[in-house]
Amino acid sequence: MMTLKTSKLEVGSRNENAPTLEPGSYPARLVQVIDLGVHPQPDFQGDAKPPKPMIMLTYELVDQFMQDEEGNDIKDRPRWISEQLPLFPLYSERAKSTKRYAVMDVNGTHSGDFAALLNSPVLVNIVNNPNKKDPTKVWENVGNVTLMRASEVKKLPPLVNEPKAFDMDEPDLEVFNSLPDWIKDKITNSLEFGSSELNEALGGEPATMVDELLDDEIPF
Secondary structure, X not given: OOOOEHHHOOOOOOOOOOOOOOOEEEEEEEEEEEEEEEEEEEEEOOEXXXXXXXXXXXXXXXXXXXXXXXXXXXXXXXXXXXXXXXXXXXXXXXXXXXXXXXXXOOOOOOOOEHHHHOOOEEEEEEEEEEOOOOOOOEEEEEEEEXXXXXXXXXXXXXXXXXXXXXXXXXXXXXXXXXXXXXXXXXXXXXOOHHHOHHHHHOOOOOOOOOHHHOOOOOOO
8 A cells, every 4th residue: 555654665747827947956845745646657678567656746946936917926826846756665775766755854864754854945956858749848847856055944935835745545635635636636546546545535435455566576
């Protein structure tokens, strides 16, 4: 079963009305950690990969904002950017999820619990990738996340939005219902949704567990 606690074990977001962010590093705070459930993975070099738990990490940029019709920053609407990534145990040192976690919990204080990292200050490196459907546009994606110097953290403003975590093992329906429909659809279409606490909380019938679909061997 999925969990936000790695010890128990990339898609960028963009508003079409917002100007494209230039590539570079942006100061940010972690504002959302969302358990997306277990999903199939793309083949690697022609070989099938087993399904994996997926999480979405969302960062609130502290100095980039949505704009009004006149191009002025709306100070209470900071820009967000998200990434989706497979979740691995922390001993998988080469896994992207482990690298992200290590940046926000340098001293290992929270024992692999991503939800405990909400509000963490980071530098988010944003890259621009071609939009395959429309070559005149680009997607903003998270290229990397790195540590922020302590002197810079002191200058960082607080989060504007309330931090939010969602865990299918301990579902908070208020948080779930606050998510955009496309994220809720991703969660409810996950392989283990039928056997999850979330399905039960939503009034669904329990289905067969799919834990056996998960590969215990970590390819790192």
